[in-house]
Amino acid sequence: MRALFGEQPREVGILAVVAFTVAVGFGIQSPAIPVFASEFGVGSAAVGALVSAFAFMRLATGLPGGRLVNRFGERTILTAGMALLAVTSVLAGLSWNFTLLLIFRGACGIGSAMYTVSAMSLLLRVTPASSRGRATGLFQGGYYLGTVTGPALGGGLLSLSPRLPFFVYGVAVAIAGAIATVALNRADLRGRTDAKGTRTSVASALGHQSYRAALTTNFGLGWAVFGVRVSVLPLFLLHVLKEGPAWIGIGLAVGAVLQAVTLPVAGRVADLWGRRLSLIAGEGLILVSLVMVTTWQALPGYLAAFALMGLGTAFCTTGGAAAVGDVTQGRGGTAIATYQMAADLGMVVGPLVAGQIAETYSYETAFTTTAAIVLAGLLMAIAIPRILPKD
Numbered sequence: 001m002r003a004l005f006g007e008q009p010r011e012v013g014i015l016a017v018v019a020f021t022v023a024v025g026f027g028i029q030s031p032a033i034p035v036f037a038s039e040f041g042v043g044s045a046a047v048g049a050l051v052s053a054f055a056f057m058r059l060a061t062g063l064p065g066g067r068l069v070n071r072f073g074e075r076t077i078l079t080a081g082m083a084l085l086a087v088t089s090v091l092a093g094l095s096w097n098f099t100l101l102l103i104f105r106g107a108c109g110i111g112s113a114m115y116t117v118s119a120m121s122l123l124l125r126v127t128p129a130s131s132r133g134r135a136t137g138l139f140q141g142g143y144y145l146g147t148v149t150g151p152a153l154g155g156g157l158l159s160l161s162p163r164l165p166f167f168v169y170g171v172a173v174a175i176a177g178a179i180a181t182v183a184l185n186r187a188d189l190r191g192r193t194d195a196k197g198t199r200t201s202v203a204s205a206l207g208h209q210s211y212r213a214a215l216t217t218n219f220g221l222g223w224a225v226f227g228v229r230v231s232v233l234p235l236f237l238l239h240v241l242k243e244g245p246a247w248i249g250i251g252l253a254v255g256a257v258l259q260a261v262t263l264p265v266a267g268r269v270a271d272l273w274g275r276r277l278s279l280i281a282g283e284g285l286i287l288v289s290l291v292m293v294t295t296w297q298a299l300p301g302y303l304a305a306f307a308l309m310g311l312g313t314a315f316c317t318t319g320g321a322a323a324v325g326d327v328t329q330g331r332g333g334t335a336i337a338t339y340q341m342a343a344d345l346g347m348v349v350g351p352l353v354a355g356q357i358a359e360t361y362s363y364e365t366a367f368t369t370t371a372a373i374v375l376a377g378l379l380m381a382i383a384i385p386r387i388l389p390k391d
């Protein structure tokens with residue numbers, strides 16, 4: 001692990017492994033959700049509600065999760081969040097009707113919000129500013145590696161039983177949570193404050209241009225990449241480009257691979273050249289991808305757009321998270337939660353708005369609207385003062 005994580009604090013490696021485990025489990029569950037739900041005789045709308053319940057509860061409980069981090073500390077909430085994830089996943093697998101399955105999936109979203117806010121807060125807190133971008137890249141790299149691995153394992157488990165992936169996820173998260181609790185007990189919390197110490201509030205964080213830019217770019221990232229890329233763009237491929245559905249998976253795979261490969265480089269750029277340049281590069285690449293898919297309406301343009309989105313996402317996520325860490329120094333659970341919620345909100349709103357625009361007007365208009373959202377983030381990033389991170 002030392003060869004992979006270099007001189008990063010030991011907590012970075014632990015959190016990256018935990019992120020991989022959580023992502024693998026989430027991926028294992030994904031193919032099982034519609035199959036398991038269909039056993040209760042529900043239709044596609046109910047399956048959609050089952051997927052949305054997780055995302056909605058993540059969004060709704062992100063800010064309360066940040067307050068819990070401020071009140072009880074990162075390690076306590078991380079342990080509690082992973083415990084809730086494990087228990088509710090097993091309970092979801094034991095569900096004997098759709099209502100219970102829906103309730104437990106929503107509860108999983110609460111556990112996910114607690115885990116992600118506390119893990120990111122702890123990561124940013126233990127890492128010095130000069131290596132915060134690289135640490136974020138390693139952490140996110142563990143997550144994306146898990147998202148690629150999980151669905152393949154889930155397909156095999158699904159052939160045995162649609163309930164089995166839920167049990168496997170629950171057990172895996174419980175084990176990872178227990179290991180993390182013990183291993184992180186000796187975490188070196190840089191700049192640790194006592195019970196009366198000052199934590200960075202959202203209002204205080206908003207006084208920094210870098211934080212405002214991080215919020216704007218993360219909202220655009222959720223809208224364009226986590227939302228439109230997996231909803232409206234595939235429909236554009238099928239209905240306008242008249243290509244087969246297999247290219248949907250290929251396009252997503254191209255973007256995911258390039259994003260994972262680029263994360264370490266993007267982290268170094270954020271540390272050595274500043275968060276501003278990293279965010280500008282990321283937003284610029286995503287903006288070009290949207291212009292490309294709008295003007296070059298052919299399969300090569302579609303695939304190239306996905307490739308650019310993957311590259312741009314790597315720069316945006318590392319630069320944005322590092323910028324938030326600079327502002328909060330890891331001591332701002334609500335500020336970090338608000339940053340993560342910006343992407344969740346974009347992921348919820350983006351597909352709905354862009355989908356409606358595509359249906360009412362055209363796909364080109366939908367992509368232009370999305371490009372305008374990304375352009376707003378780019379302009380906010382350009383306005384960040386030219387300051388390099390320092391310890």
